[in-house]
Amino acid sequence: MDDSINAANEAITELMSSGQPVLVDVVRARDVIDVLAGDSKVLLHAGPPITFDEMTPPMQGSCIGAVLFEGWAQNEQEARQLLAHDVTFTPCHHHGAVGPMGGITSPNMAVIVVENRLRGNRAYCTMNEGIGKVLRFGAYDASVIARLEWMRDILGPSLAQAVRLTPDGYALTPLIARAITMGDEFHQRNIAASALFAKDMGPLLARTDIDRSVVADVLQFLADTDQFFLNLAMAACKSIMDAARTIEEGSIVTAMTRNGKDFAIRVSGLGDEWFTAPVNTPKGLYFTGYSQDEACPDMGDSSITETFGLGGMSMIAAPGVTRFVGAGGFSDALATSDEMDEIVVGHNANLSIPTWDFQGAPLGIDIRKVVATSITPIINTGIASLEPGVGQIGAGTVRAPLACFVKALEALAVKYGVTSTDD
Amino acid sequence: MDDSINAANEAITELMSSGQPVLVDVVRARDVIDVLAGDSKVLLHAGPPITFDEMTPPMQGSCIGAVLFEGWAQNEQEARQLLAHDVTFTPCHHHGAVGPMGGITSPNMAVIVVENRLRGNRAYCTMNEGIGKVLRFGAYDASVIARLEWMRDILGPSLAQAVRLTPDGYALTPLIARAITMGDEFHQRNIAASALFAKDMGPLLARTDIDRSVVADVLQFLADTDQFFLNLAMAACKSIMDAARTIEEGSIVTAMTRNGKDFAIRVSGLGDEWFTAPVNTPKGLYFTGYSQDEACPDMGDSSITETFGLGGMSMIAAPGVTRFVGAGGFSDALATSDEMDEIVVGHNANLSIPTWDFQGAPLGIDIRKVVATSITPIINTGIASLEPGVGQIGAGTVRAPLACFVKALEALAVKYGVTSTDD
Numbered sequence: 026m027d028d029s030i031n032a033a034n035e036a037i038t039e040l041m042s043s044g045q046p047v048l049v050d051v052v053r054a055r056d057v058i059d060v061l062a063g064d065s066k067v068l069l070h071a072g073p074p075i076t077f078d079e080m081t082p083p084m085q086g087s088c089i090g091a092v093l094f095e096g097w098a099q100n101e102q103e104a105r106q107l108l109a110h111d112v113t114f115t116p117c118h119h120h121g122a123v124g125p126m127g128g129i130t131s132p133n134m135a136v137i138v139v140e141n142r143l144r145g146n147r148a149y150c151t152m153n154e155g156i157g158k159v160l161r162f163g164a165y166d167a168s169v170i171a172r173l174e175w176m177r178d179i180l181g182p183s184l185a186q187a188v189r190l191t192p193d194g195y196a197l198t199p200l201i202a203r204a205i206t207m208g209d210e211f212h213q214r215n216i217a218a219s220a221l222f223a224k225d226m227g228p229l230l231a232r233t234d235i236d237r238s239v240v241a242d243v244l245q246f247l248a249d250t251d252q253f254f255l256n257l258a259m260a261a262c263k264s265i266m267d268a269a270r271t272i273e274e275g276s277i278v279t280a281m282t283r284n285g286k287d288f289a290i291r292v293s294g295l296g297d298e299w300f301t302a303p304v305n306t307p308k309g310l311y312f313t314g315y316s317q318d319e320a321c322p323d324m325g326d327s328s329i330t331e332t333f334g335l336g337g338m339s340m341i342a343a344p345g346v347t348r349f350v351g352a353g354g355f356s357d358a359l360a361t362s363d364e365m366d367e368i369v370v371g372h373n374a375n376l377s378i379p380t381w382d383f384q385g386a387p388l389g390i391d392i393r394k395v396v397a398t399s400i401t402p403i404i405n406t407g408i409a410s411l412e413p414g415v416g417q418i419g420a421g422t423v424r425a426p427l428a429c430f431v432k433a434l435e436a437l438a439v440k441y442g443v444t445s446t447d448d
Numbered sequence: 449m450d451d452s453i454n455a456a457n458e459a460i461t462e463l464m465s466s467g468q469p470v471l472v473d474v475v476r477a478r479d480v481i482d483v484l485a486g487d488s489k490v491l492l493h494a495g496p497p498i499t500f501d502e503m504t505p506p507m508q509g510s511c512i513g514a515v516l517f518e519g520w521a522q523n524e525q526e527a528r529q530l531l532a533h534d535v536t537f538t539p540c541h542h543h544g545a546v547g548p549m550g551g552i553t554s555p556n557m558a559v560i561v562v563e564n565r566l567r568g569n570r571a572y573c574t575m576n577e578g579i580g581k582v583l584r585f586g587a588y589d590a591s592v593i594a595r596l597e598w599m600r601d602i603l604g605p606s607l608a609q610a611v612r613l614t615p616d617g618y619a620l621t622p623l624i625a626r627a628i629t630m631g632d633e634f635h636q637r638n639i640a641a642s643a644l645f646a647k648d649m650g651p652l653l654a655r656t657d658i659d660r661s662v663v664a665d666v667l668q669f670l671a672d673t674d675q676f677f678l679n680l681a682m683a684a685c686k687s688i689m690d691a692a693r694t695i696e697e698g699s700i701v702t703a704m705t706r707n708g709k710d711f712a713i714r715v716s717g718l719g720d721e722w723f724t725a726p727v728n729t730p731k732g733l734y735f736t737g738y739s740q741d742e743a744c745p746d747m748g749d750s751s752i753t754e755t756f757g758l759g760g761m762s763m764i765a766a767p768g769v770t771r772f773v774g775a776g777g778f779s780d781a782l783a784t785s786d787e788m789d790e791i792v793v794g795h796n797a798n799l800s801i802p803t804w805d806f807q808g809a810p811l812g813i814d815i816r817k818v819v820a821t822s823i824t825p826i827i828n829t830g831i832a833s834l835e836p837g838v839g840q841i842g843a844g845t846v847r848a849p850l851a852c853f854v855k856a857l858e859a860l861a862v863k864y865g866v867t868s869t870d871d
Contacts, residue, residue: 227668228665
């Protein structure tokens with residue numbers, strides 16, 4: 026059994042390291058995600074399936090914002106009623122998409138379209154709104170809605186025009202390979218990748234026929250939004266992992282995600298099934314005036330970056346982030362990646378990390394190794410306030426719960442016709 | 449004696465770490481450098497004083513290019529004659545300027561203007577031409593001259609307009625502090641700083657009334673020129689060191705520079721005097737088709753970055769550069785900065801290096817420590833071909849020769865009225 030699993034895992038990690046995610050367009054979600062195309066009221070959310078009642082307050086806040094943005098309701102009270110009775114919820118992951126934090130994605134939000142040229146599959150993600158009061162952290166006041174409208178009407182179409190000037194789309198792997206040498210881990214730190222992306226968009230936008238005051242506004246937003254690349258990284262990782270999981274064998278984690286209630290993983294040999302366990306609450310550093318007591322439990326599809334070996338898995342690539350997420354100094358960053366190294370099957374030769382003595386990023390989380398060592402993946406994450414409307418209050422790290430890996434390994438043992446290790 | 453030297457050194461390093469270099473303008477050299485303003489034919493060059501005959505072939509090549517660019521001669525032969533008889537040469541450093549490699553600066557070249565707000569003094573440097581055939585490495589064909597003309601007529605005035613839109617100029621210290629956490633050491637690696645600069649110029653240029661095809665060309669050049677920030681870093685370091693050396697006491701190195709023949713240093717307690725020794729030839733990695741035999745001896749004012757504690761001194765900040773300059777892996781980068789740490793008097797609290805466990809960049813090279821340990825500063829440098837017209841053939845590291853530090857220490861002993869250590 027181990028031989029055939031190992032062979033499958035090798036094929037999967039080969040697909041992972043040779044992924045070719047390319048930014049090809051920015052469109053409205055309804056144009057590319059079937060379930061959002063009709064007249065019924067549907068919202069995508071982060072994590073495995075969940076009902077509105079079960080959602081954390083900030084995730085509910087995001088839903089309210091989305092309903093107001095779509096014009097389905099005129100105020101918060103109307104929105105809450107609608108959400109309780111008339112809105113259908115479905116995970117981003119079930120529709121080729123990923124969403125940060127609440128992950129709430131509604132039909133008319135702008136989404137980036139990333140194509141993995143290796144297999145031709147596509148992945149979608151909303152764009153990063155910047156910091157402060159933002160929908161993904163549960164804020165939904167007028168400024169939040171106005172920004173979403175600007176992103177739908179101005180930012181999205183402008184970037185789409187710019188990207189279409191690149192004959193084959195805008196390749197993301199070369200940029201990720203550069204930025205991982207520049208202190209980014211692509212989850213809580215994307216400053217290098219965002220700067221590289223912004224400077225490449227400059228001449229493209231200047232060559233469009235978009236009004237130059239709009240060009241200035243778009244370039245200013247990109248220049249100011251250090252985490253802009255996070256959502257591109259998420260879509261890139263989703264497109265890579267979806268191609269990799271076409272091999273329906275082996276023990277590699279193909280998705281990790283959280284909805285504020287459950288942490289869930291998918292495993293290559295176990296198809297679309299989610300294996301869940303209650304989420305942990307992130308520990309970290311808080312913005313002035315906030316504390317751990319106010320921290321919302323872990324949520325978001327952004328841990329698709331860790332699934333691909335970035336984020337907390339590649340902590341050593343980004344020693345600058347360790348102080349932001351309260352994870353110590355350089356030696357702590359090194360210890361973290363060295364620990365993560367124990368639960369993966371290899372290294373990504375295309376993502377060499379200078380601070381890891383040029384070793385490639387950790388590649389391919391193997392649930393057998395997770396269970397054998399009890400070492401669970403570490404995730405770098407933003408921390409939302411439990412109170413809806415407040416938004417982000419800090420950043421930190423959180424561990425995936427061991428229980429979902431144990432459940433998955435038991436299912437894998439059944440699939441391969443061997444008795445559980447407990448027997 | 450040691451107490452008064454130590455006190456002076458402390459005051460000097462305080463001026464160094466609190467420097468506030470700000471990009472305020474881009475103009476023609478003749479507009480800001482008096483010696484270039486008149487009708488006589490004057491060229492600035494890198495390093496301490498040197499005659500045309502003594503220059504390395506690539507430095508002579510740069511001179512030919514400058515003469516053709518200025519229209520002082522119509523062809524190479526005429527240019528050589530003019531250079532041998534009718535051109536006056538003077539070091540950049542004597543005129544508030546610094547120049548990369550050959551450092552050849554002629555009256556109508558565009559120069560950036562950096563003001564150190566701490567003291568109000570200004571420093572000048574030409575702009576980075578990109579890679580391949582470029583004047584600074586001794587190339588002078590029609591493409592080189594055409595690029596210099598474009599930089600004079602388009603790039604310079606465009607950036608000047610953009611920078612003037614920032615009310616107080618474009619502050620360089622915050623950018624350097626960010627980019628040192630992103631793998632730059634600001635001599636052979638400026639990719640992060642150049643990207644941050646380019647993305648900030650985008651919205652500014654879009655807000656000018658410059659023709660948008662020109663805006664596109666300028667942003668494309670900035671996006672493509674990973675070393676663009678080197679020259680900004682050089683001018684910033686020059687402005688900082690010139691402010692620091694207003695304290696005319698102590699044993700801190702205030703300039704290190706090379707003209708292809710001599711390596712020269714200035715020391716805080718010894719004013720404008722240059723202490724020289726024959727230069728070494730860099731060792732490193734060569735572009736395909738070239739080898740160490742063809743390497744030109746060390747030249748350029750760019751070692752002003754090491755004088756301030758960047759470049760090779762901060763090797764650990766840029767493990768990504770070690771493979772480019774042939775300086776080994778991560779542990780070698782660490783060993784290099786740890787070694788450099790032995791010859792400085794402190795650390796720059798404003799330039800924290802995550803990969804050095806957040807220690808500040810090395811600050812203040814003390815000639816007493818250099819002589820006592822025989823550890824000389826290491827410099828990350830480009831390598832020019834000995835043959836003029838070829839340009840850059842590699843990149844590597846080179847050591848400052850010990851002899852110039854010994855000479856300076858002897859002079860310092862005389863100044864402070866103590867006998868030489870040899871007596």
